[in-house]
Amino acid sequence: MFIKLAGSLLIIISATVIGWYRARQYLLxxxxxxxxxxxxxxxxxxxxxRQTILPEALSKCSNSVEEPVASLFKNTAGDLNLKRxxxxxxxxxxxxxxxxxxxxxxxxxxxxxxxxxxxxIGKSELSEQKKIxxxxxxxxxxxxxxxxxxxxxxxxxxxxTGLLFGLMIVILLY
Amino acid sequence: MQHAILNYLPVNIKNIIKKLDYxxxxxxxxxxxxxxxxxxxTFQDSIFLSYQVKHEDIEEAMIILTDNSLYAxxxxxxxxxxxxxxxxxxxxxxxxxxxxxxxxTIKNINSINYRLTRELxxxxxxxxNYIYNYRYHNIYNTLIISPPICGKTTLxxxxxxxxxxxxxxxxxxxxxxxxxxxxxxxxxxxxGIAQNKIGKRTDLLDNCPKAKGMLLLIRSMSPEVxxxxxxxxxxxxxxxxxxxxxxxxxxxxxxxxxxxTIKNRPAINRLIDKKFFSRFxxxxxxxxxxxxxxxxxxxxERIN
Numbered sequence: 159m160f161i162k163l164a165g166s167l168l169i170i171i172s173a174t175v176i177g178w179y180r181a182r183q184y185l186l187x188x189x190x191x192x193x194x195x196x197x198x199x200x201x202x203x204x205x206x207x208r209q210t211i212l213p214e215a216l217s218k219c220s221n222s223v224e225e226p227v228a229s230l231f232k233n234t235a236g237d238l239n240l241k242r243x244x245x246x247x248x249x250x251x252x253x254x255x256x257x258x259x260x261x262x263x264x265x266x267x268x269x270x271x272x273x274x275x276x277x278x279i280g281k282s283e284l285s286e287q288k289k290i291x292x293x294x295x296x297x298x299x300x301x302x303x304x305x306x307x308x309x310x311x312x313x314x315x316x317x318x319t320g321l322l323f324g325l326m327i328v329i330l331l332y
Numbered sequence: 333m334q335h336a337i338l339n340y341l342p343v344n345i346k347n348i349i350k351k352l353d354y355x356x357x358x359x360x361x362x363x364x365x366x367x368x369x370x371x372x373x374t375f376q377d378s379i380f381l382s383y384q385v386k387h388e389d390i391e392e393a394m395i396i397l398t399d400n401s402l403y404a405x406x407x408x409x410x411x412x413x414x415x416x417x418x419x420x421x422x423x424x425x426x427x428x429x430x431x432x433x434x435x436x437t438i439k440n441i442n443s444i445n446y447r448l449t450r451e452l453x454x455x456x457x458x459x460x461n462y463i464y465n466y467r468y469h470n471i472y473n474t475l476i477i478s479p480p481i482c483g484k485t486t487l488x489x490x491x492x493x494x495x496x497x498x499x500x501x502x503x504x505x506x507x508x509x510x511x512x513x514x515x516x517x518x519x520x521x522x523x524g525i526a527q528n529k530i531g532k533r534t535d536l537l538d539n540c541p542k543a544k545g546m547l548l549l550i551r552s553m554s555p556e557v558x559x560x561x562x563x564x565x566x567x568x569x570x571x572x573x574x575x576x577x578x579x580x581x582x583x584x585x586x587x588x589x590x591x592x593t594i595k596n597r598p599a600i601n602r603l604i605d606k607k608f609f610s611r612f613x614x615x616x617x618x619x620x621x622x623x624x625x626x627x628x629x630x631x632x633e634r635i636n
Contacts, residue, residue: 211401238400243342243392246400283437284403 166331170324177320184309184316186263191302193227194272195295202291205284212246212280213238230257250276271297335359336418337446342392345370348383362446366390375621393444397422407539409437411515419520419527421447449520451528455483455622456490460504462627462636463491463583463611469505471495471557473576473608476585477594478615483622484585485517485561487615489528491583492518492559496531509534510555510580512545518561543571550578559583569599576608590614590625591632 197219204215213235220231230253237249254272275294279287335356338346349362354374363371366387369380397414398405408414413423426441463474474491478484498506511534513519519526521538530536535553537545542560549555558575560568563584572582588594591612595601603609612628627636 205401205403209404211399211404213399215401242339242399243396245395280398280400281402283406287403 166328169327169331170321173324173327174317174321177317177323180320181313181316183263184305184313187265187268188302188305188309190227190263191268191298191305193223195298195302197223197227197231198275198291198295198298202288202295205291206288209284226257230254246280247276265301268298268301271301335448337362337416337420337448340393340396340416340420340422340446342389342396344389345383345385345393348381356448357450359448361448364390364393364444364446366442390441390444394424394441397444406437410435412438413515415516415520415522417522417527419449419451419516419522421449421517421520423447449528450486451489452483452486452622453490453493453529455487456494458624459487459613459627460491460494460499460502463613464495464504466503471507471581471583472610473581474583474611474613475594475609476583476613476615477588477590478585479589479617480587481621482615482617484615487613487622488559488561488583488585489518489530492534493529493531495557495583496534506533507556508554509557509559510537510546510549510553511535512537512540512542512549512558512560514540514542514545514561518559541567543567546571546575550575550580555580557581557583561585562587564597564600566599569603572603572608589616591628 200219200222201215204210204218210218216231216235216238220228220235223231233253234246234249237244237253238246241249251273254269254276271294275290278290282290334350338350341349341362345362345364348370349372352372354372358374358376359372360375361371361373363373364385365371366385368385370383370385372379372381397416402409405414412425413421415421423445424438424441425443426438428438429436463472464470465472476484476488478487492509492511494504495507496509498504509531511518511530513521513536516538518528519530519534519536519538520528521536524536524538526534526536526538535549535555537549540548542563543565546558546560549558558580560582561584563569563572563586572584576582586594586600588597591604591614595604607630610630612626612632614625614628616623616625618625624636626634629635
């Protein structure tokens with residue numbers, strides 16, 4: 159009897175945890191998109207007013223944002239300094255692919271925004287670069303709003319679903 | 333061979349140059365041209381290496397030189413060269429984009445020229461006595477006339493250094509010198525800080541158009557001597573005329589073979605006619621780079 163009770167409790171707890179975890183992905187997406195927006199607006203200011211070179215601008219951004227966005231910027235900057243002569247685009251893509259903490263929460267469309275930014279940055283005159291940054295910021299803003307809407311709708315639902323799913327299994331087992 | 337410039341070369345070419353048996357102060361230029369053999373110029377001769385420069389090498393070199401940040405180097409790309417740490421200059425040519433008659437940028441780079449600067453302290457020893465007015469303890473307005481690669485910037489730099497530091501045993505007083513370095517050639521500034529020795533009392537205005545810079549320096553830094561490189565345009569001359577009326581002395585350089593060729597340029601000729609310059613130093617390559625052909629006085633008579 160006791161074992162049965164403990165087992166049921168375990169099922170309910172783990173189902174709830176899974177639910178919370180799944181819901182957290184939605185919240186993290188919002189958070190990451192916010193951080194990215196912040197990072198890119200710092201970047202834009204850096205290159206617009208101070209014409210800072212790419213490695214420096216990126217590491218400055220990394221100091222002002224939270225993980226995992228900070229790592230993405232910091233690693234890219236580090237590699238740019240280390241492997242001189244390598245294209246920024248390649249290094250950026252490489253770290254985008256690597257950072258799994260992103261790919262888990264961010265959607266493909268979000269990653270695409272970052273990818274497209276990386277393809278264009280550093281390759282043209284300042285006025286063009288500013289436009290690219292502005293566009294990226296707008297895109298990130300829209301993505302964040304979508305993410306917030308989605309989170310609002312789904313977070314509670316998924317959390318309860320986890321709990322209810324656990325309960326259901328337990329009831330079925332009895 | 334060991335040299336700071338190696339870090340700015342694409343990796344294939346870096347490995348070749350590294351193996352060369354030159355001391356770094358012999359080297360003058362390293363030239364990369366797409367699909368042409370790699371060229372190295374030294375003081376003695378120019379040699380072609382068996383390595384064929386590839387398009388990828390040039391591309392890689394440009395990424396290294398611009399740090400992946402074309403936007404930060406718009407001005408340099410327009411002017412066709414970049415100054416790197418150590419004051420070395422890297423020139424390039426390619427396809428020019430023109431807008432409203434002005435060069436907007438250069439793209440599809442096809443040639444890169446790594447020009448190594450040499451700081452030769454002591455170059456000005458031969459001329460400093462002629463351009464210093466021992467009676468009034470100031471500098472004569474001096475124009476250095478020289479064809480390209482005859483060491484005019486090197487000479488100007490050393491004059492600046494000597495005037496700025498002064499020479500107590502020689503009776504030369506230290507002066508406040510303002511340098512307008514339009515193309516980062518004199519001071520070889522990297523991130524705005526002079527890489528070359530330009531003296532302890534020298535204030536540097538890096539990357540600034542000469543005409544605007546001269547007047548700015550007079551207002552802001554109260555120099556006693558102003559030094560500029562490669563004057564010639566109408567705006568330069570107008571700024572010089574204005575500057576000299578404030579009592580500041582000027583040392584400048586200009587491209588040319590001798591006084592006569594310079595006089596063909598109307599703007600400069602006006603200054604010469606007005607007896608603005610009291611000394612002319614004429615350089616050539618007759619006995620190697622930096623040969624002082626003649627030093628002339630205000631009337632154009634030889635005094636050395």
